[in-house]
Amino acid sequence: MEEYITACPRNCYSTCTFRVIVKDNAISRILPYPGNLATPEGPCIKGLSYFERASSPDRIIHPLMKKPDGSFERISYDKALDIIGERLIQIKDEFGSHSIFWYKGSGMSGLTNEIGSEFWKAFGGVTTTYGNLCWPAGLEAVRLTLGSVKHNVPWDIVNAKTIIIWGKNTAETNIQEIAFIAEAREKGCKVIVIDPVRTPTADKADILYSIKPGTDAALALAVAGILIERNYLDHEFIQKNLLGFDEFRSSLTITPEKASEITGIPVGNIVDLAEIIGKGKPLTIIPGYGLQRHYNGGQTIRAILSLVLLTGNIGKTGSGLNYANLQSYIYDDPKEPLCYYPDIEKDKPFKRTISMARLGAGMLSAEPELKAAWIERGNPIIQAPDSMNVIKAFHKLKFRVVVDEFMTDTAREADIILPAKNMFEQSDIIGSYWSPYVQFKPKILDPPGEVMPETEIYFLLAQRTGLNTDVLPGPGNDNIEKWLEKRISTVPGITLSDLKKGPVMPQSLQRIAYEDYKFDTPSGKAELYSADAKELWNVSPLPEYVYDKEERNEYPLTLLTPNMGSRIHSQFGNLDIIRNSFDQPGARISPAEAVKRNIKDGNRIRIYNDRGSVVTTAIVSARIPEGTIVFPNGIWLYEGGGANILIEARETDMGYGSAFHDTMVDAEVCTK
Amino acid sequence: MKKGFIFNSGRCVGCNACAAACMLLNGKEVRRRNVHIYNKDAYRHLPVVNISMSCNHCTDASCLETCPVKAYFRDKNTGAVLLDESRCIGCKYCTWNCKFQAPAFNSFKGTIEKCDLCADAISEGHDPACVNSCPTGALRFSDLQNSEKNRPLWIPKEESLYEFEGNYNPLPTEIIPETRFSTDSAKKTDKYSSSSEWSLTLFSFAITAAASLVLTALIKGVYPIGIAILPLIAFSISASLLHLGKVFRSWKSLANIRSSPLSREIAVLLLFSLLSLSTVIIKTPVLLISAAISGILLVISIDMVYLKPTGNRMALHPGQTFINMLLLASFLTGSPVHFIFTGIIKLFLGLRWTIKNEGFDNSGGLRFAAIAIPVILLAGTLSRKVSNDSLFMIFLLAGILADRILFYIDFKPANLSWYINNHLNLNRYEKKRG
Secondary structure, three states: OEEEEEEOOOOOOOOOEEEEEEEOOEEEEEEEOOOOOOOOOOOOHHHHOHHHHOOOOOOOOOOEEEOOOOOEEEOOHHHHHHHHHHHHHHHHHHHOHHHEEEEEOOOOOOHHHHHHHHHHHHHOOOEEEEOOOOOHHHHHHHHHHHOOOOOOOHHHHHHOOEEEEEOOOHHHHOHHHHHHHHHHHHOOOEEEEEOOOOOHHHHOOOEEEOOOOOOHHHHHHHHHHHHHHOOOOOHHHHHHHEEOHHHHHHHOOOOHHHHHHHHOOOHHHHHHHHHHHHHOOOEEEEEOOOOOOOOOHHHHHHHHHHHHHHOOOOOOOOOEEOOOOHHHOOOOOOOOOHHHOHHHOOOOOOEEEEEHHHHHHHHHOOOOOOOEEEEEOOOHHHHOOOHHHHHHHHHHOOEEEEEEOOOOOOHHHOOEEEEOOOOOOOOEEEOOOOOOOEEEEOOOOOOOOOOOOHHHHHHHHHHHOOOOHHHOOOOOHHHHHHHHHHHHOOOOOOOHHHHHHOOEOOOOOOOOOOOOOOOOOOOOOEEOOOHHHHHHHOOOOOOOOOOOHHHOOOOOEEEEOOOOOOOEOOEOOOOHHHHHHOOOOOEEEOHHHHHHOOOOOOOEEEEEEOOEEEEEEEEEOOOOOOOEEEOOOOOOHHHOOOHHHOOOOOEOOOOOOEOHHHOEEEEEEOOO | OOEEEEEOHHHOOOOOHHHHHHHHHHOOOOOOOEEEEEOOOOOOOOOOEEEEEOOOOOOOOHHHHHOOOOOEEEOOOOOOEEEOOOOOOOOOHHHHHOOOOOOEEEOOOOEEEOOOOOHHHHHOOOOOHHHHOOOOOOEEEEEOOOOHHHOOOOOOOOOOOEEEOOOOOOOOOEEEOHHHOOOOOOOOOOOOOOOOOHHHHHHHHHHHHHHHHHHHHHHHOOOOOHHHHHHHHHHHHHHHHHOOOOHHHHHHHHOOOOOOHHHHHHHHHHHHHHHHHHHHHOOOHHHHHHHHHHHHHHHHHHHHHHHHHHOOHHHHOOOOHHHHHHHHHHHHOOOHHHHHHHHHHHHHHHHHHHHHHHOOOOOHHHHHHHHHHHHHHHHHHHHOOOOOOHHHHHHHHHHHHHHHHHHHHHOOOOOHHHHHHHHOOHHHHHHHHO
């Protein structure tokens, strides 16, 4: 029986550290690791479910090839690599290497993911994506305003007197933060949630502002106006460290009355919110990623940022805007969001021409025409907007390779599926976008069947296709650890042996972000007025509320497609322990909207708009406000998922994000 | 100072990690720990209350008290209530008596399972698995304060290894603007159903018939005929055995006559079977009188089994075996006065129960039948003399069976939901808000 310290590599705020007890090459216990101060109580139910996931009977452990009838058959690894090598070379020779599309999702974090780039570079380059489905509008908003994206260490929030959770469902997506919010509340902190939906997070708050989706900037700007009018300002901070206060003040046109009309929040409550913000120092605002997945997402985050800047709630304990904390991403150059942008790409071999937000349309119109695709760490068929176009683009290809642990909706589209490693089967190093730790994730299990890490797949494929294998680490975990050691030597202060002892905070860490009031912006100040915003994204240099209703169609319900506590995007929903613990997900609708459509709890319903329709189960819930239908992302097609079939492929105002939450739909009872 | 579960509902978001950790350790067939979410649909007047609960290891433990085979015992060191699964006969009586849904029946194993406080882990100084895996610190394992302050209104006043801290009586989140959320009154609360217990229905029905026959024989002054009694008793004993998860351990079930109504019921069942079968062979009045008395005691002891789990709520149910037996016996003895008297009582109880509790909304057909049949029979009895008309007899038995089936449908052991739903009283919160 051995015990290891490891870290969860999912695309999640928490990046929990936990202890794993291993017995006979199988996990026997998963236990908390109190040394990580952000996650001392240990992982969530998904983390516990690795116990099952690591040895799930549903796991793909041998290469599979699609037969003409659409089913899959097991083939030998040699044969799989032969076919893949042969087809890729053939397509490269005939159509050029850029007719091959390389798609990588966010399914597994780690530095070793870079090794894939080395392979494709040596191969001659490929077409790939720019942008990101998740969070870049907000990242860019924070970067433009503050020069970098960081916040105080997560546990500092217990010192806040006011916490505003703005569009984040902490209870389901960052559960460890609930411990700190609860501690603050036990000490008398007022907790406010601003969210259209009464989430489990709202259950833990004093007040829920149930705002109309997409109108958050209007609320923020109205509150900013009241703060200025009632002089709840930190004049010293504004004078010394803020650029554009006067321009901002004179640009404010949204009165509380106007904001009330837009947001659905009564005037008196908007004024109350301003009073709470003005008086309740120190204040931490925690925006989620949902509210920036609107077309106006970047400007929304900038408008919310203005509230902490005007009141000087930054650079101090218990204060700040906790959007994302990239201080542990010390090995990334350039850092998010810049690395998502097409023009930043220094590596000529990669043609970043396909927008993540418009994946299907981008693949269909790519130049040169796409002939093959290699998909790893992702499930774009159901996670990218406008799924029907994505499926169409996949069908148009001549050859598709998917590397995955399970038979996902995307894997079903593959010609060849290669089994993917899980988090316990190769050493790696990961950061976190919430906690300040750099963490080592050791290899603790031998992979089952013929599973091998992507790095080894690439190595063998390079050998087979006659590429130079010198740029790739050789097979075996020792080679990976050597590669990691070399990779992290670019940043002084942390060695692999330090990391092997447990999570490490980088030397450059500011526990209280911006405590030196140094902002890495063109002016060196926090920029309420950002000339770059205008130049890069052609939006107002000042935060403003824009919502172009004319582009929205006539359907009556706003479709929100958030994440669920039981899954990370499309992962985990296939495990027994998750299915045993949660009701089968579906679309949630308010009792009033359900009555209008004669929908009863548990009915099969069809949600539809011009792009298509999805059949799923109705959950009539008073948590959902009228005018809204909530259908989480990450539900597989066979279990009644696929919200993205309905969603418009549209980029956000900045950062090349995806505007998931601007789609309008209607719903009806399924008669068949 | 004793250690126990300390639960802070204010930190619990209903993530299910505790229950999952328990399942991962103990198997997925049963849930030894449950996360109860009250007002899950979040009606705006009410707070949402999340409660993670397994076994409270109560000082006054009803499982331990009522187990017919004494499979439960208390661990001296930790104070934990533990179950010896090798003794358990799978009668599920503890699942009826525990208000907290702590014992759970594992149909694969045929026995009950329950929280053992992770005894092995604790003895090594570790926390139980559920506590270990709570990501928000809502569930802890620590020294108990046993203060009255930490006792929620809906937790019965009994010392246990479970304590609340923080605000267990939360105000609902203030919602702005209120009108944007539906204002429907709170949904009907989820009720725990003991699922239809066919074997028990048939057992108690057959016993009713057998006891009535013996009583009738006594009143009529004849001796019962073996061909009527023998199959009924054989049938009822086999039906009762079918209910058990572990049939071959059933002989142990007399072990707790001192405090288990179930043990007593089984003891009287054996006595009645013995006496009534003896009367077939040895025809002496003493035996017959004893058999008839034991029959009456038996139906009463059957009814007693269901009293405690429901807080005496079933005492006035029209499907009680005692009143069924009286009705059948008065019919068999051909005494219209008694029959009409018992019939009217039963009809009254039936109407009262239907109006007071369920209405006709669920099992409506059965409920209608249970009331209609006595009405028809009473009318029939009043219009002409009671005769041993076989159609009449079939009607009567059908009515009794319908009532007995309803008895099991209506049998809902008291549980946590009751307490909490009473606590989350809509009007109370309305008032509090002013």
